[in-house]
Amino acid sequence: MNLHQIVRNTTKADRILILFLIIFCFSLIIFFNRIFSNKPSIHIYSEGKEVYILSLNENNQVNIKGRLGITTIEIKDKKVRFISSPCKNKLCIKQGWKDSGSIICLPNNVIVSIGEYRKGGIEIDAITK
Amino acid sequence: MTQLQNKYQIALLSAFAIGIHSIENLLPSPIPWLRFGFANIITLIALYIYGFRAAFTVTLIRTFISSLINGTFPGPAYLMSLGGGIAATISMWLIIYLIPHLFSAVGISVIGAFFHNTIQIFIAYLLLIQCLEPVILVSPLIILAGTIAGTINGIVAEFVIANLKNQLKPT
Numbered sequence: 001m002n003l004h005q006i007v008r009n010t011t012k013a014d015r016i017l018i019l020f021l022i023i024f025c026f027s028l029i030i031f032f033n034r035i036f037s038n039k040p041s042i043h044i045y046s047e048g049k050e051v052y053i054l055s056l057n058e059n060n061q062v063n064i065k066g067r068l069g070i071t072t073i074e075i076k077d078k079k080v081r082f083i084s085s086p087c088k089n090k091l092c093i094k095q096g097w098k099d100s101g102s103i104i105c106l107p108n109n110v111i112v113s114i115g116e117y118r119k120g121g122i123e124i125d126a127i128t129k
Numbered sequence: 130m131t132q133l134q135n136k137y138q139i140a141l142l143s144a145f146a147i148g149i150h151s152i153e154n155l156l157p158s159p160i161p162w163l164r165f166g167f168a169n170i171i172t173l174i175a176l177y178i179y180g181f182r183a184a185f186t187v188t189l190i191r192t193f194i195s196s197l198i199n200g201t202f203p204g205p206a207y208l209m210s211l212g213g214g215i216a217a218t219i220s221m222w223l224i225i226y227l228i229p230h231l232f233s234a235v236g237i238s239v240i241g242a243f244f245h246n247t248i249q250i251f252i253a254y255l256l257l258i259q260c261l262e263p264v265i266l267v268s269p270l271i272i273l274a275g276t277i278a279g280t281i282n283g284i285v286a287e288f289v290i291a292n293l294k295n296q297l298k299p300t
Contacts, residue, residue, distance in 0.1 A: 003284070006288060014232055017240070018235075022276055025269040025272050
């Protein structure tokens with residue numbers, strides 16, 4: 001009895017079952033990935049408080065009141081930039097368009113963060129051994 | 130006499146299963162609990178050659194003693210192993226008993242692996258995770274891996290069963 005014989009001995013039901021399970025799992029994986037995929041969002045913090053949560057997919061222009069004055073940011077084509085800021089160096093504006101990470105304006109105390117930003121650092125929800 | 134011989138066979142098969150299970154635990158794996166489940170080959174062989182009672186006993190002995198060896202006895206890992214093993218044995222027996230010639234050992238092994246994984250995910254959900262989203266995300270991956278492992282196990286089991294039946298025939 002060799003491998004070839006064993007493969008030939010498998011019944012039709014066997015092959016259908018295996019094929020079905022593999023296709024079923026692959027389609028579930030793709031399906032769930034599409035459902036649960038995190039939509040990129042923009043979190044805007046002013047003076048330590050979260051003031052806006054916006055979608056990266058919608059073009060938008062937002063005014064944020066900071067410590068010194070009003071900062072204007074623009075969201076376009078899944079990218080973010082600072083348009084105007086009352087701060088002195090304008091470093092935040094010089095950073096230009098960003099599609100990941102964050103742009104921080106320290107003098108005005110405005111943080112624009114793309115994706116998840118959590119105050120308490122990284123959260124652990126389970127450890128298994 | 131047959132009773133005694135049966136006990137001897139069960140002990141032998143259990144020893145094989147425990148050995149395989151323990152060695153398998155030493156193999157590195159990307160995710161804990163993602164193993165080939167080669168011990169299921171022994172359950173399948175016991176089921177085909179000695180029947181349901183022997184296979185069930187072998188599964189119980191195997192899960193109990195290998196959890197003692199691995200130091201996971203009363204914990205969730207033991208319950209997962211036990212539940213998965215029982216589910217696999219019962220499901221495989223039911224399929225063999227109800228529709229005897231529809232599946233070969235390969236198909237039976239895949240069915241066993243599927244129920245083993247499903248019950249394990251369920252027990253893990255109840256005892257450890259209790260959060261639906263990661264369970265749903267990871268379960269198709271686990272079942273896919275289980276199907277592949279089950280196919281390989283089934284091929285090995287078919288091989289062993291064919292050889293054992295040839296040996297047992299003269300006696």
